[in-house]
Amino acid sequence: MVAKPLAVAIMTAAWLSPSAAFAQASPQISDDVVKIGVLTDMNGPASTPTGQGSVTAAQMAVEDFGGSVLGKPISIIVGDHQLKPDIGAALARRWYDVEQVDLIVDVPVSAVGLAVQNIAGEKKRMFITHSTGAADFHGKFCSPYAMQWVFDTRALAVGTAQEVVKRGGDSWFFITDDYAFGQSLERDAAAVVTKSGGKVLGAVRPPFATPDLSSFVLQAQASKAKIIGIAGGPPNNINEIKTGAEFGVFKGGQQMAALLALITDIHSLGLPAAQGLLLTTSFYWDMDDKTREWSKRYFAKMNRMPTMWQAGVYSSTMHYLQAIKDAGTDEPLQVAAKMREKPIEDFFSRNGRLREDGLMVHDLMLVQVKSPEESKYPWDYYKILAKISGAEAFGPPDPACPLVKK
Numbered sequence: 001m002v003a004k005p006l007a008v009a010i011m012t013a014a015w016l017s018p019s020a021a022f023a024q025a026s027p028q029i030s031d032d033v034v035k036i037g038v039l040t041d042m043n044g045p046a047s048t049p050t051g052q053g054s055v056t057a058a059q060m061a062v063e064d065f066g067g068s069v070l071g072k073p074i075s076i077i078v079g080d081h082q083l084k085p086d087i088g089a090a091l092a093r094r095w096y097d098v099e100q101v102d103l104i105v106d107v108p109v110s111a112v113g114l115a116v117q118n119i120a121g122e123k124k125r126m127f128i129t130h131s132t133g134a135a136d137f138h139g140k141f142c143s144p145y146a147m148q149w150v151f152d153t154r155a156l157a158v159g160t161a162q163e164v165v166k167r168g169g170d171s172w173f174f175i176t177d178d179y180a181f182g183q184s185l186e187r188d189a190a191a192v193v194t195k196s197g198g199k200v201l202g203a204v205r206p207p208f209a210t211p212d213l214s215s216f217v218l219q220a221q222a223s224k225a226k227i228i229g230i231a232g233g234p235p236n237n238i239n240e241i242k243t244g245a246e247f248g249v250f251k252g253g254q255q256m257a258a259l260l261a262l263i264t265d266i267h268s269l270g271l272p273a274a275q276g277l278l279l280t281t282s283f284y285w286d287m288d289d290k291t292r293e294w295s296k297r298y299f300a301k302m303n304r305m306p307t308m309w310q311a312g313v314y315s316s317t318m319h320y321l322q323a324i325k326d327a328g329t330d331e332p333l334q335v336a337a338k339m340r341e342k343p344i345e346d347f348f349s350r351n352g353r354l355r356e357d358g359l360m361v362h363d364l365m366l367v368q369v370k371s372p373e374e375s376k377y378p379w380d381y382y383k384i385l386a387k388i389s390g391a392e393a394f395g396p397p398d399p400a401c402p403l404v405k406k
Contacts, residue, residue, distance in 0.1 A: 028329040029072040030100065036062070036317065037101040039091060039116065040131075042080040045234050046108040049262045049307040050131045054106045056301050057310045061317035069324050077101065081112050088112035089119055096123040102330055103128065103320060105313055110134040110181055117146045126332045128316045131309040133181065133260065135398065138359040142401035145332055147339070147358045150282050150312035153181065153259075155364060155393040157188035157231075159280035160257050162196055163366040163386050164227055169255060169278075170198035173225035175216050175240050177232025178205040185231035185259040201225045209235055217243045221254065227278075230258045238265055245273040262307040266369055266381050274381075277369040280393075283308035283348055284365060284382050290347035305379045308348075315348035316360075351390055357401040361390035 038058050040050045055078050062074045077099060081088035088107065095101035096119065103126040107113040113132035120127035121143040128147045129137060133156065137148045161172075172193050176186040182205070190200045201223045204216045217240060220228045228249065230237050237258055244256050257278040258265075263285070266274045285295035285305045294314070298306045323338035324330050344352030344360060352362035367382035375381065397404040 028070055029324075030102070030330055032072055033100075034069055034072060034074045034321070034324060034330055035077065035099065035101045035103075036074065036320075037077050037079060037092075037095045037099070037104045038106050038313070039079045039081055039088060039095075039104050040106045041083055041108050042078075044083050046083065046131065048264045048268075050106055050108045050309055053298075053302055053304075053306060053310040054130070054313045056298065057306065057314040058105060058317050060298065060301075061314045061321070065318060065321045069321050070328065074321065081107070083109050083112060085111045085115040089115040092116045092119040092127075093123070096120070096125045102126060102332075105316065106130050106309070107132060108309075110136075113137065114141060117141060117143060120145045124332060126320070126335065128320070130312040130316065134184065138355070138357040138401060139398035140400040142357045142398075142403050144336060144358075144403060147316070147336075147354065147360060149316045149360045150308055151364075152359065152394065153184040154188045154395060155390075156280050157185050157259050158192050158395070159364045159366060159388045159393045160259055160278060161189040161192040161198075161229075162392075163280075163388060164255075164257055164278055165193055165196040165198045167385075169227040169257070170196075171201055171225045172198060172227045172229050173201045173220045173223040174203035174229040174231050175213075175220050175236075176203050176205045176229075177236050178207050182232040186229070189229055189231065189259055206236060208232075210239075213239050213243050214247075216240070217247055217249070220244075221247060221249055221252070224254075226254060228254055228256045230256055230261070233260050234265065237261060238269060241269060241277060242273050250276045262309070263305055263379070263381060264307055267304065267379070271370060271372045271375055271381065274369045275371040278366065278385075279369075280364050280366050280388065281308050281382075282362065282364055283311045284367065284384065285311075286380060286382070287365070287384065294347045311348045315344065315346050318346065319344055350387075353390075355397060356403050356405065357397045358403070359394060359397070361394045363390050364388040364393045 041047045079091045108131035110132040113129045130150045133153045135152045176182045261279045323335045327334045327338045340354045349362040366386040
């Protein structure tokens with residue numbers, strides 16, 4: 001028996017003047033409320049880097065915006081899709097049809113995100129994905145109602161592989177999760193390694209959630225490749241890094257490069273196991289004064305630092321609400337057009353812009369995990385090795401997207 005999806009409503013009430021309270025319904029805001037649905041994983045393996053942290057980030061954006069837009073209240077509802085596409089699609093359909101949700105955000109796991117994107121297009125309502133990386137979101141399945149805000153597989157793979165090869169990491173062996181996301185990461189990274197003058201010595205492909213990854217890590221170690229590329233997400237990526245540390249991969253002179261790793265993963269692993277790991281990220285809480293100011297406010301609510309996905313939820317929610325204000329309406333296509341007009345320059349995004357295919361292009365960072373001796377305070381985990389321009393990392397729009405001007 002499938003558990004009923006969580007659907008908790010959280011209302012941020014705006015105090016209205018007596019005259020506004022009894023005024024006629026404004027034609028600019030549908031249903032007299034702007035409703036944002038955070039559709040996420042509240043209890044499963046993606047719940048730490050998304051989950052309640054994504055809900056908190058959205059709430060912070062609503063509060064910082066003032067709780068209302070064009071004189072109408074902003075509300076947030078929360079749903080748990082349990083990492084199942086059918087539950088995610090059913091919740092999205094109900095939210096758009098019955099709850100009159102204007103925008104759905106977050107949605108970890110590409111299979112769930114693509115199902116929700118399909119419903120959003122059908123219902124002509126807005127959807128912004130943060131924690132899913134499939135390039136198909138802004139490629140063959142692109143939609144005028146959908147946006148991809150934080151990353152895609154190409155940006156992470158290209159950012160990591162290109163910068164690592166530049167630094168002498170010119171031989172690679174991949175440990176690749178044997179499903180579409182992992183294969184996409186390996187394909188993109190391998191192409192960049194070869195193009196940059198490096199060599200790919202081989203790959204092994206453990207199934208998702210393999211309990212014992214020892215044999216795969218030993219094969220990667222035996223390859224003598226300078227870089228062991230971790231092409232996949234939780235739980236395999238964490239266990240591969242941990243196993244690599246136990247087997248002395250780093251001490252033996254090899255390095256691991258995680259094509260997807262989050263700061264909460266590093267926190268879970270601990271610096272003794274994760275030290276030396278290379279990865280690309282859209283956001284690091286300790287990058288500058290702006291990132292620190294927001295992240296410390298977030299930490300006060302969540303008792304941990306935000307992932308790039310959670311910071312991205314705040315950034316996109318603020319940009320969306322500002323676009324409603326600028327457009328004078330919450331009509332989706334007019335709001336999307338306003339979102340594309342202005343650059344996205346905030347604590348999360350540097351040199352950000354929303355392309356016609358729905359991808360938010362912005363600068364990334366190649367970082368290396370510090371050793372315990374290098375870390376000076378809690379969550380002081382990364383050395384920033386290089387900044388990577390958005391144009392370089394994300395590349396040109398995919399001509400498979402019908403929204404791209406040919």
